[in-house]
Amino acid sequence: MPLVDLGAAIALGLRYFTIIYLTGLGGLFSERSGIVNIGLEGMMVVGTVMGAWGTIAYGPVAGLVTGAAAGLLFSLVHALATVTFKVDHIVSGVVINVVAIGLARFLSQLFFGQATQSDPGIPDFATINIPLLSSLPLGLGQAFKGMSPVVLVAFLMTIPALFVLNRTRFGLRLRSAGENPEAASSLGVRIWPLRYAGVAISGALAGLAGAFLAIEINGLFREGQTQGLGFIALAALILGNWQPLRLMAGALLFGIAQAIPLRLQDAPVISLLPEEFIRMIPYVITIIAIAGFVGRVQPPAAAGRAYEGAAT
Amino acid sequence: MATEAATQPRIRPEWIDFLVAQLIALAGAFAFAALIGAVIVIAYGEDPLFVYRTVWAFGTSRPQDFAIVLENATPLIYSGLAVAVAFKAGLFNIGVEGQYIVGMAAAAAAAITLSGLPTVLLLPLVIVAAMTGALLWAAVPAVLKVKTGAHEVVTTIMMNGIAVSLVAWLILHPLRSDVQTTDLRTTDFPDEALVPNLATSLGIEDVIPDSIAHLTWLFPISLVVCFAVWFMMFRTRLGYEVRAVGSSPGSAEAGGVSIGGTQIKIFLISGALAGLVGLNHILGDTGYLGSNYETGLGFSGIAVAFLGRNHPAGIPLAAILFGMLLRGQDGLAILTELPIEILIILQGILILSVVVAYELVSSALARRRQAQLGQVAS
Numbered sequence: 001m002p003l004v005d006l007g008a009a010i011a012l013g014l015r016y017f018t019i020i021y022l023t024g025l026g027g028l029f030s031e032r033s034g035i036v037n038i039g040l041e042g043m044m045v046v047g048t049v050m051g052a053w054g055t056i057a058y059g060p061v062a063g064l065v066t067g068a069a070a071g072l073l074f075s076l077v078h079a080l081a082t083v084t085f086k087v088d089h090i091v092s093g094v095v096i097n098v099v100a101i102g103l104a105r106f107l108s109q110l111f112f113g114q115a116t117q118s119d120p121g122i123p124d125f126a127t128i129n130i131p132l133l134s135s136l137p138l139g140l141g142q143a144f145k146g147m148s149p150v151v152l153v154a155f156l157m158t159i160p161a162l163f164v165l166n167r168t169r170f171g172l173r174l175r176s177a178g179e180n181p182e183a184a185s186s187l188g189v190r191i192w193p194l195r196y197a198g199v200a201i202s203g204a205l206a207g208l209a210g211a212f213l214a215i216e217i218n219g220l221f222r223e224g225q226t227q228g229l230g231f232i233a234l235a236a237l238i239l240g241n242w243q244p245l246r247l248m249a250g251a252l253l254f255g256i257a258q259a260i261p262l263r264l265q266d267a268p269v270i271s272l273l274p275e276e277f278i279r280m281i282p283y284v285i286t287i288i289a290i291a292g293f294v295g296r297v298q299p300p301a302a303a304g305r306a307y308e309g310a311a312t
Numbered sequence: 313m314a315t316e317a318a319t320q321p322r323i324r325p326e327w328i329d330f331l332v333a334q335l336i337a338l339a340g341a342f343a344f345a346a347l348i349g350a351v352i353v354i355a356y357g358e359d360p361l362f363v364y365r366t367v368w369a370f371g372t373s374r375p376q377d378f379a380i381v382l383e384n385a386t387p388l389i390y391s392g393l394a395v396a397v398a399f400k401a402g403l404f405n406i407g408v409e410g411q412y413i414v415g416m417a418a419a420a421a422a423a424i425t426l427s428g429l430p431t432v433l434l435l436p437l438v439i440v441a442a443m444t445g446a447l448l449w450a451a452v453p454a455v456l457k458v459k460t461g462a463h464e465v466v467t468t469i470m471m472n473g474i475a476v477s478l479v480a481w482l483i484l485h486p487l488r489s490d491v492q493t494t495d496l497r498t499t500d501f502p503d504e505a506l507v508p509n510l511a512t513s514l515g516i517e518d519v520i521p522d523s524i525a526h527l528t529w530l531f532p533i534s535l536v537v538c539f540a541v542w543f544m545m546f547r548t549r550l551g552y553e554v555r556a557v558g559s560s561p562g563s564a565e566a567g568g569v570s571i572g573g574t575q576i577k578i579f580l581i582s583g584a585l586a587g588l589v590g591l592n593h594i595l596g597d598t599g600y601l602g603s604n605y606e607t608g609l610g611f612s613g614i615a616v617a618f619l620g621r622n623h624p625a626g627i628p629l630a631a632i633l634f635g636m637l638l639r640g641q642d643g644l645a646i647l648t649e650l651p652i653e654i655l656i657i658l659q660g661i662l663i664l665s666v667v668v669a670y671e672l673v674s675s676a677l678a679r680r681r682q683a684q685l686g687q688v689a690s
Contacts, residue, residue: 102656109651276481283470
């Protein structure tokens with residue numbers, strides 16, 4: 001039976017992939033514009049609570065929209081602090097994460113009448129079966145049965161992401177703001193709107209991912225449900241060298257790792273470990289991946305640096 | 313020559329400008345946060361002045377109220393210091409959370425296995441165990457940062473996740489109480505491992521009953537630790553190197569400071585300080601480590617450190633303010649219809665506005681000094 005377990009693990013891993021990949025893509029736009037964003041986790045948290053609210057009120061599609069909108073609005077605080085007020089990007093990101101926990105409690109109290117969770121069983125999406133792949137033998141087809149349509153959307157997001165980043169004027173300018181804002185500015189490109197846009201995209205995608213987590217994985221909003229996934233997305237971004245396709249590979253690795261404690265706890269070798277140690281696996285894999293690869297990647301040159309404006 | 317010097321514009325000593333700027337920034341940030349808070353409170357149809365008065369009254373009206381405030385502040389002073397010392401070297405220890413959880417488990421293990429020793433031996437050993445456990449937990453991200461460049465923000469967060477599972481396992485298996493208990497927890501610690509209550513030691517438990525406030529000697533000790541951190545930061549070679557690495561790694565290295573070595577040292581010190589965060593909870597209050605132990609103290613420490621300007625004198629003040637807001641939640645729950653989370657929001661707005669206000673004021677200050685120096689030069 002282990003192969004059926006593997007199929008189920010991949011199925012769940014693809015759902016976690018969706019969260020990590022969408023959030024990582026958001027982080028990619030923010031960091032390629034020059035704004036380091038470790039507030040992704042907090043933006044995702046706001047997405048979970050507002051996504052759950054939107055879903056309960058108007059259904060899962062609306063939930064994704066409200067989650068993304070809430071993430072976007074919240075991310076503007078980070079943009080305001082880092083771009084306009086030139087606060088250190090990591091300091092602002094840390095504060096964003098601390099504030100998000102309180103904000104989520106507050107909103108949860110407001111909308112669900114309790115601070116730490118919504119009622120369970122919020123409506124989710126109708127699932128789909130991927131033709132051909134879902135009839136793979138040995139139980140592996142399990143991986144592609146009952147898939148959330150949003151997972152497919154996440155994979156397809158790669159195309160517009162690559163197109164915008166590499167084939168549009170906006171993408172070129174965004175990247176120039178992250179590589180050499182002084183040079184870009186001397187050519188007449190205004191830096192701050194690009195950086196605001198980069199951060200806003202990251203907030204919207206992190207919020208969307210948070211809503212997906214609430215709707216399609218947990219079926220409710222619960223305090224602490226993001227469990228560091230925003231930081232794992234950041235790790236995938238580093239592992240992916242700030243490139244969408246490599247980011248996708250990293251997100252797949254971390255996504256499947258997330259599913260190990262939940263679906264492969266009875267697999268050979270793993271089952272020898274106590275349950276609590278199995279739960280450490282995704283974190284350990286993330287640390288090893290980051291420590292092993294980080295020296296070989298190249299972050300955007302101006303990421304983390306405030307743009308001081310044209311010299312007078 | 314002398315007359316020429318006399319006509320130069322006078323420049324105030326830098327530290328006065330600095331202090332005034334800090335105070336202006338703080339006042340501005342507080343006013344802004346209070347204003348936003350008032351808008352939220354009014355939106356709920358309550359009176360903001362009454363809300364702020366209630367928070368103040370619940371923290372200050374009786375000695376025992378203020379004792380609760382100080383009890384709340386105690387762990388936050390330690391976690392604020394832990395965050396601040398790392399920050400001074402340009403490092404972000406987001407892992408205080410995991411480090412103090414591991415520290416509590418190490419303290420529990422020491423208290424239980426060394427049971428039988430007298431207080432003078434056992435209590436210091438338990439405290440050292442907590443600091444060592446947390447220090448080892450901080451060593452992993454510190455070494456990875458220096459050896460491989462893995463960013464400490466990502467690795468410490470992952471270490472937090474691992475700590476939660478590890479301590480859950482420790483409480484469930486090796487440290488589990490042999491006695492049947494309703495909740496999942498360790499054996500009760502021997503009395504010799506507990507930190508004495510401050511009011512009881514001073515003979516004023518009729519004013520501050522120890523059943524109400526668990527204010528222990530760990531509070532005055534935290535102030536001593538603040539002084540020790542100040543001394544280390546501003547009066548020792550290590551502190552100088554830490555500040556050099558934090559403010560300008562390039563010049564520090566050119567001056568012969570080993571960046572990696574300094575970062576590892578300060579991160580380990582940060583971890584050791586983190587080990588003290590959970591002690592008031594288990595050694596001053598519960599007397600055992602339960603699976604429902606207090607969480608979030610490490611993250612609050614980040615907020616305390618930022619609010620206290622990462623300075624050992626500012627951190628206790630920021631921690632006491634947070635202790636008061638925490639105590640004020642009880643007041644809001646009893647006397648108003650407001651959700652108590654309003655104070656958490658207020659806390660967040662306050663930190664954000666403080667960070668922005670300091671940034672604005674210090675860049676204004678830099679511009680002014682530049683202008684003054686320019687005047688002097690011309």
